[in-house]
Amino acid sequence: MENTMTYLGIDIGGTKVALRAENGTRSQETVFPWPSPESTAHDDLAALATQVHALLAATPGPVTSVGIAMPATVDGAGRVTTWPNRPSWTGLDLRGALHPLFPGSEVAWADDGDLAALAEADAAGCRNLVYLGVGTGIGGGMVVDGRPCPGPDRGSCEVGHMIVDSTGPRCDCGRRGCAQAIASGPATLRRAARLRGTTTTFADLGQGLRDDEPWAVAAVQESCAALAVVVVNLNELTHPSLALIGGGFADGLPGFTDRVAAAATALSRPGHRLAPVRAAALGGLSSLRGALLLARGTHSGYGVPG
Incomplete structure (x- = not known):
């Protein structure tokens, strides 16, 4: 039927x-x-x-x-x-x-971040993971035992507003040092433009990374380091099986997820397992x-x- x-x-x-x-x-x-x-x-x-x-x-x-x-x-x-x-x-x-x-x-x-995390968990066949979506902002969420955490009755998981540097740049929310203020697409492009000394587009940044230009590497590395702090902090709290990096901005830059993974590994504690950091599967x-x-x-x- x-x-x-x-x-x-x-x-x-x-x-x-x-x-x-x-x-x-x-x-x-x-x-x-x-x-x-x-x-x-x-x-x-x-x-x-x-x-x-x-x-x-x-x-x-x-x-x-x-x-x-x-x-x-x-x-x-x-x-x-x-x-x-x-x-x-x-x-x-x-x-x-x-x-x-x-x-x-x-x-x-x-x-939307909670649901994106849920969909990525479903696609990965993983009941415990963290997901960071890097685009105009930083979205994402946590899935614990197959369900979004903390759950719809308690609000969403605002990973983009985790403070990673209390003296950092001001976020749109009014606070300083949110991951979003440092690692979002617009924040990364503004930093790249300052380091390069001229207006920089997403295409410019991608080409700069492929050419190993110091200004491009430094701009992206700072974003990846901030995201690594988020991944490691969530790892300490929830012990996920997997950490996924997605979103259009991250997907379009060569080696972005690998840089986050390396920075997270550098922050890990001896004797404490860090969830593998991989690229998300579903993109946009x-x-x-x-x-x-x-x-x-x-x-x-x-x-x-x-």
Whole structure:
């Protein structure tokens, strides 16, 4: 008998949204950019509704459940407390906003970093790991005994806001020395530009690494050293079996994960096992894959009853 269960995963980002509907062996997928950064939450939700309806028009049967990966901070009541990339969403009743989009469907959401970690754990067949996603920010999470830690009822695992240098550069959150302020893509490119003495693009940085240019190596090495501190600290707390480095920025730079691994090894304690540090498997698909796991009930998050 043909599977009539349709699951919808939505990965909401700061600049774009990815959607994927799965029904048995069939799937439909689309990616669309948000309206301008100055758009209102109402505009964003209208654009989301248009794309959802277009995708589902080509999908057989009603949607059984929806999983949403969210970069915003959402409290237990379903209200957005902060989202720097889309400030108009702050204060939005997410629960109330989503219900009209998916009448009759179970809807759940969770932090995009937590879901990315869950998806990477699923892909790796590993029940205990830490995942760092390096891009515009530093995302990621921990999976302990097959479940995200600390869990949706206690908030997300904000690995990017672990302080690795209390006298370091100021983060967007207002504190100094967060891993994100040192090791994110924009932070690394700013450092590279200072060391090089001119504007530096991602392509410039990648070529500089391939050519072993001192400015490129130094800029990336500082980021990898900060990420290694995060990996080692999480290793001391949770003793994972694996540490994965992903995200578009890390994936696109030669030798990035190897540098993190070497820096973490240098910080390890004799007699204490350090989790192997490897490249993540899913690239930019990790949060979307995690959203689908959420829709399928593999992980529980906050939700809207059907």
